[in-house]
Amino acid sequence: MNLERVAVIGGGPGGLYAARLLKRSHPDAEVTVYEQSSPDTTFGFGVGLASRTQRNLRDADAASLDAIVAAAHPHEMSMQVGSEVARLAHGDLLAIARTTLLAVLQQHAQDAGVHLRFGERREAADLDADLVIAADGINSATRTQLTDEFEPRIDTGAGLYLWCGTDFALPSAIFVPVITEHGTFVAHAYPYAADRSTFLIETDEATWRRAGFDASTDRTAPQDSDEVSLQYLQDAFAETLQHHRLIGNRTKWMRFRTVGCTRWHSGNVVLLGDAAHTAHYSIGSGTKLAMEDAIALDHALTSAANLDDALTEYERIRRPAVEHLQQIAHRSELWWESFPQRMDLPVDQLMIAYMTRAGKVGLDRFAESAPTVVSQGLASYASRPAGTVSPTDITDWILAQPLAHHGADFATRIAPADLRDAPTTAKLDVVSTAAWDAEADTVVDNAPQAEILWLTGPDSRVAVLNRLDLAERLLRATSATVVVEAPETHRADVAAGLASARAHLAFFTEPASAEPEPVMSGTGAPT
The missing domain is CATH 3.50.50.60 (FAD/NAD(P)-binding domain)
Structure with missing residues (x-):
């Protein structure tokens, strides 16, 4: 042409x-x-x-x-929660x-x-x-x-974030939360020059308002940066910043627009x-x-x-x-908008949850590039001593671990078939298209008072991942044992969900029909 x-x-x-x-x-x-x-x-x-x-x-x-x-x-990558750090060499x-x-x-x-x-x-x-x-x-x-x-x-997210920088090179990319009197802020930061790093910080709307950032945002002119927020966050992340300053460039709180x-x-x-x-x-x-x-x-x-x-x-x-x-x-x-609720997880297990959060990176693949982190994270999942886990088949190993939960003991993480129709089990057919939308909120707010919550739904991979996300919400909002039902074809995804504390148990079925899965646009590096 x-x-x-x-x-x-x-x-x-x-x-x-x-x-x-x-x-x-x-x-x-x-x-x-x-x-x-x-x-x-x-x-x-x-x-x-x-x-x-x-x-x-x-x-x-x-x-x-x-x-x-x-x-x-x-640069390499790390995640820090409190004094615990998980590092990825890449x-x-x-x-x-x-x-x-x-x-x-x-x-x-x-x-x-x-x-x-x-x-x-x-x-x-x-x-x-x-x-x-x-x-x-x-x-x-x-x-x-x-x-x-x-x-x-254009769809607008619920969380708020701002871009800023600092005048030194962090030793690695890092994800780090800090808890202030107003709530939790999470930094995504990485070095991009010998004397510079990007610092992206996000939070939820309630924390943003409690900190007074709704007012400081309104007072900030279009060509300026929100200096009130920058000073507050500079103090909050002082340890990670090694007491360097935060630098703005028309830096203001925003909501992400898709x-x-x-x-x-x-x-x-x-x-x-x-x-x-x-x-x-x-x-x-x-x-x-x-x-x-x-x-x-x-x-x-x-x-x-x-x-x-x-x-x-x-x-x-x-x-x-x-x-x-x-x-x-x-x-x-x-996942990031709901990050603060996961800060009780040991940092290596949290890193597993982070890497597998969206279905882009499988746990087997992550283990190839970060065997120590995965081994430590799986040890936390199974309540085993650190350094004692090195499975050859991660999926089978995860599913084979026993579970004791609220007085009930399970020999493995695969739920017994007769539990599905037990009187103490409530089945939830998950049809909502997202685990954090209004429909999902209604499911969580009105969850049955049952010993077992058994989640079923469509066979597609997207539906299974959504079911795992909703299961995580139910796991944290109720005292029930949460089971996710899925086809055998999604066994690895469900196992990764179990290791990430998104569900307690799994149950596998044969898929109703063979449907093609979308091609994953994988990367050679964790993202």
Whole structure:
């Protein structure tokens, strides 16, 4: 297909990367990026790049990836609760300052022959181009102007978070909660340069209000940072910060917005990155998704006979992976919003719960990269001495452990079949689509007063994961022994749920019908 002029609205990582790839695959085309800000203006701090993302970028354009890696900062991962720390050794996790990443991508776009126009705000309707790529972010003006064509939908999370940074490099990425007089705050932090770290902090609305941050948010001007919150959090996380300061950059409390669109293209205009979709920060970055969008768009434009076919193919190929990741990200978002209730778990078992929270990483796979953490976590699950657990088949081992709960003893974690219809058992058919929505709240608030709560429902993997999440809520809200029923095909997921304290017991059935499971978009690094 012949492209003479390509216009990109938005000079973030996705727009710059798309421009470079398209200029390389269509060398005769005039490719121009329009960015309303100056070249060195950016918001945010570091950008993380997991190993799977690095492989995708290397396959698409090794030269730019080499430059990114050369400027990036490697790190490992840890979780701390109180004085307990679980550490993961992983050499493939990288982070880079967003300003540095933009500088690298700007240079490589120019080296390819892309024209960069800064300080220019353009609208799709005003651009004379064969193709207009709208990479103009979560607040996309293009998406807003073409609402009827794209049909966007935006869901807002219940929790609140803010982005800030600090002026030293943490020894590793870390997840750490602190409890203040107002409630619990959780930091997701990681180093991205020799003297800088990203610090993302989240909390629930009740804690946010008790701390007075609703008022400080209202008082903070759009161009400013919420200094009241930054000072409070700097004191709260002083130990983790090693008494360094927190740095703001238009830092204010926000609620995460999950963006989706019925269509990603209309005529010669196509959405890319956050303009088309977002996924919660706890599972992956918008930068990763936008740059992988750019790769898919370039492939489609290179192979299709005409523009409409290309944009249709781009969406056909890319949408399932994005929507699957959004589904995983939403489950992760809800897990983090309810994180404080799990702080009673030993830290290694909590790390197992974290890694398996969304169904993206299986416990067997996690054990390959972190055998010590998994061994310690399983020891806590089974109430065994630390260092005495090294199963060859983790799933079978988890299911074989005995359970004593509220005066009842079970030889294994597989519930006896006759318990299902016992007089002391209440069966709950779980049909809600999320474990933390209003329908699920009603189930938890009105849970039967029974010795056994037996959860059944559809056979799909998504339904089973949802059932495990609801089981966790019931486990913590009632004194019942909670059983999750699932097909044998989801045995590993249920075992991981048991080890993560999401349920007490499992019961397995043959699936009603063989249904294909969605392809998991795994990464080589924990996320």
